[in-house]
Amino acid sequence: MNADNQYTRAIKDLALEDRPREKAERLGFRALTTAELLAILVGSGSRGESVVDLCQRILNTYDNKLYNLGRRNIKDLTHSFHGIGKAKAETILAALEIARRYREEDHYEERPLITDSKKVFDYIKDDLRDLPNEEFWILTLNRAKRIVGKHCISSGGTAGTTVDIKIVLKTVLQELADSFIAVHNHPSGNLTPSQQDNIITENLRKGGEAIGVPLLDHIIVAQSGYYSYLDNMKL
Numbered sequence: 001m002n003a004d005n006q007y008t009r010a011i012k013d014l015a016l017e018d019r020p021r022e023k024a025e026r027l028g029f030r031a032l033t034t035a036e037l038l039a040i041l042v043g044s045g046s047r048g049e050s051v052v053d054l055c056q057r058i059l060n061t062y063d064n065k066l067y068n069l070g071r072r073n074i075k076d077l078t079h080s081f082h083g084i085g086k087a088k089a090e091t092i093l094a095a096l097e098i099a100r101r102y103r104e105e106d107h108y109e110e111r112p113l114i115t116d117s118k119k120v121f122d123y124i125k126d127d128l129r130d131l132p133n134e135e136f137w138i139l140t141l142n143r144a145k146r147i148v149g150k151h152c153i154s155s156g157g158t159a160g161t162t163v164d165i166k167i168v169l170k171t172v173l174q175e176l177a178d179s180f181i182a183v184h185n186h187p188s189g190n191l192t193p194s195q196q197d198n199i200i201t202e203n204l205r206k207g208g209e210a211i212g213v214p215l216l217d218h219i220i221v222a223q224s225g226y227y228s229y230l231d232n233m234k235l
Contacts, residue, residue, distance in 0.1 A: 046083025
């Protein structure tokens with residue numbers, strides 16, 4: 001055993017009453033703190049630091065908010081926290097992605113009726129507003145203005161993403177949609193449309209008209225809220 005391993009405190013090294021797994025067996029998972037839940041995933045701490053303490057330190061770094069942690073990538077975690085390697089970082093981020101999808105399932109119980117831009121924002125905000133990179137999505141709607149599909153068209157960097165208009169229109173046609181809505185996020189938090197945003201919106205509007213499937217709105221999502229082209233009379 002090397003020196004690092006000698007001082008690494010795993011779950012099995014904690015007092016029995018402090019072990020998250022045993023606590024969950026006695027009281028249920030709802031009784032565990034967020035740090036204890038993460039500790040079950042991580043398994044072992046760093047030198048001189050228990051796994052629960054390590055996980056609490058990770059949470060403290062991100063203001064004790066899981067959505068802040070979920071915005072990180074593997075490199076962020078492995079470089080910032082001694083004791084978190086690639087496999088542990090992948091486990092943490094995979095668990096957070098499962099949680100996001102779990103929340104998302106509620107949206108699919110009934111296809112929501114889209115009556116205004118707020119409905120669009122409420123429907124898709126969990127997918128986009130916490131991302132560290134920019135993504136472009138479309139929502140396809142039927143004649144009754146209910147969502148029939150949600151599609152990520154492209155994923156880029158922090159400053160933008162490339163949007164292929166042909167892929168958007170192909171997706172719309174494949175779904176036999178009656179209309180569609182474009183949505184993308186601004187990781188910077190700035191809700192002001194860029195010149196490129198305006199160009200893409202106009203190209204989508206023209207493309208939709210050409211195939212008889214109108215673009216109803218283009219929504220920009222950020223943590224602080226959203227911007228609607230339709231609400232601002234730019235569509």
